Every structure is written in C-alpha cells, then in structure tokens.
Amino acid sequence: MSLIRLPSPELIRDCVRQASSYVPGEQPQTTDFIKLNTNENPYAPPAQIFEHLSEDLAKVRLYPDPVATQLRKAAAQVWDLSVDQILAGNGSDDILNIALRTFVNPGEVVAFLDLTYSLYETIATVHGVVIKKIPLNEKFELTGPVICPEAKLIFLASPNAPVGKHLNREFLAQTCAQAKGIVLIDEAYIDFSDEDHWDFLTQFDNVIISRTLSKSYSLAGMRVGFGISSPALIQEMDKVRDSYNLDRLAQSLGTAALTATEDFKPIWQQVRQTRDRLTTELRKLDFEVCESDSNFVLASPQWIGASELYQQLKARKILVRYFSHPRITNYVRISIGTDAEIDQLLVVIKAIKTELSPTN
C-alpha cells in the first residue's frame, strides 16, 4: 500500500480536533455475555410488529418517506398530539443534534448538568459552543432551578442518566419559566417512570421534549427518536435534519411498535419490578444504590472498587457500565435485564464478595 500523507491539522476545525469522541458502551461481537451495559430492553418486541417487514424489504430500492408520515401519525395517536408537533429522528441523539444546530450559534452558551448523558458534551464541543455545567448536589439532585440566562439551549434529562432519578418537577418548571433560550427535556427513560412533562408543552413556548423507541420499545437497533414541541419550533428543526434521516425499516418497525403500545406496557411493568428487586438485593450486598425511575440503577459497592468490580464481572461474562467520570468513580451502572439475568448477576457478585472476604 502506498504511504498515505498526513493531513495538516489546520484542515480540521479547532473544536473538532480538541473534542474527545463520545464513548458508547461496549457492543461485544460474541453472544456469550449477559449484557447489562447500554440500557437496552432485555425483552424482544411483540412478534406482530414484524408482520409487514417483508413488504418493506421488497421496497428497499426506493427512498423512504422523507418526513416519516406514518411513524409520526402513530406517535401523535399514542401521545395525543398533532402530527405537526412531532419531528422524527434517527434515534433521539439525532434530535439532540438537530436542536443544537437549530437554536445555537457556535460561540453561544449551552447548559447541562455536571452529571448527565455524556453525549451532550460531545455534540456541544463539536458544535463549538461555550459549555456551562450546572452542579448537582452530593446526592446527584438539583438544588434549585437551572438559572443560566445566557444559555441558548439547556439539555435536561429526566429521569437523568446515569443517575436514574427524575429531576425535581418544580425546579424544572421554574427553569423553563426563567430560561431565555430553549429547554430540551430528554425523556429517554420516561416509560419506566410515573411522570411525564407533556403539560410543559402547553405552559411554556420554549420547551422541546425528546423521546426514543430504543429503550421502552425494544428498538435500539433501529434508531427511532422524536422531538416534540410547538409546530413553529418543529418546523424550524425540520429544516436542519438530514433529508432522509430515518430508513424505511426503522419507520416501519417504529410505526408498528407504537401501534402495539398496549403490548409493551407489561414489559415496562416487569422492568420496573426487576429494578426494584435489584435495588433491594444490591443494598443487602452492601452497595449504595441510587433510587431509579429508569431501566438501570447506579450503584456503588462499599467493599470493592467499582472499576475492579466491572473488570471481575466482565471476566465472568457479565457486562455492566463503568464511567471514568470524576463524580462517579466508585459506581457502576447496571441496566435491568431479565429476572434470570439479574439472578445470575447477583450470584456472581456474591461469589466475588465471598472470594474477597470469605468470612462474610
């Protein structure tokens, strides 16, 4: 192979060169892991959502519907909204990016919490904005509304990741009332909780809600997300998205999944039950566990370093998530698996604990 010439660094935008890549959880290439590291749904979607797949496969020669009409209609039906309040995205990550590019000029301010979904920082850095991080207290809670009048966009995940808990609703409402820019409430985990923020859409003109089918609708592999707001804001965001941002299969399966919402509800209930059981069992095993309204828990072992626990679990073919974030160096995030997977996790943790101190 001929030698490839090194490009001059000046060819690349400064903010891109200085950015670190987003670090996703591992997607192992083998199937022998219990995978509790990327908050996927452990249960397959109901079989009926695949019924029309062969018709869609036969049409892959053709471009998909650029504005995902059927998908947006199905979402509007489930969430009792009008279709023009909904923008479909290639996952909700796409929506976060579109919001950034619609509402913030490079050099302006974007705010988010000091412990939250790490993609906000990656995309904000790459877009060349000034980042303002709002500190959570030692229990990873908001202590008041987010006051940042200079922010053109505030990203707030509720339930928050990787903590799992809802942000205080009153503080969120005060944040929206006082913000001078857009507040995007990221509801990726909302179906595993008791609260939503639909009422904010009627109370405030600066709110966007993002949702995803990756977690509660078991479609992480399809990349389907939504931005929901007033038709006026959605219209502007629509100019910024890629022209065919959702492929044909994603649109088809996403539509079928939303239409089958009632069949997903027992799955959400099951995940919540397993989450509560895991929380109780981990506490018995001497972990500090954050309360969670999501399909994962953030937990800190009091008898082993979290990074060591992550390694030991991985060696025994169980993947959980360890973040090198300074606020959670002694925590692992564990996605909720099936009951059998969680039983296996607990057995393995007990074994590791016993090996470390056989008298316990």
Ligand SMILES: Cc1ncc(COP(=O)(O)O)c(C=O)c1O
């Ligand atoms: C808070 C939060 N928002 C958004 C996403 C991304 O979701 P999607 O798969 O729809 O891009 C995640 C994924 O982990 C998340 O934790």
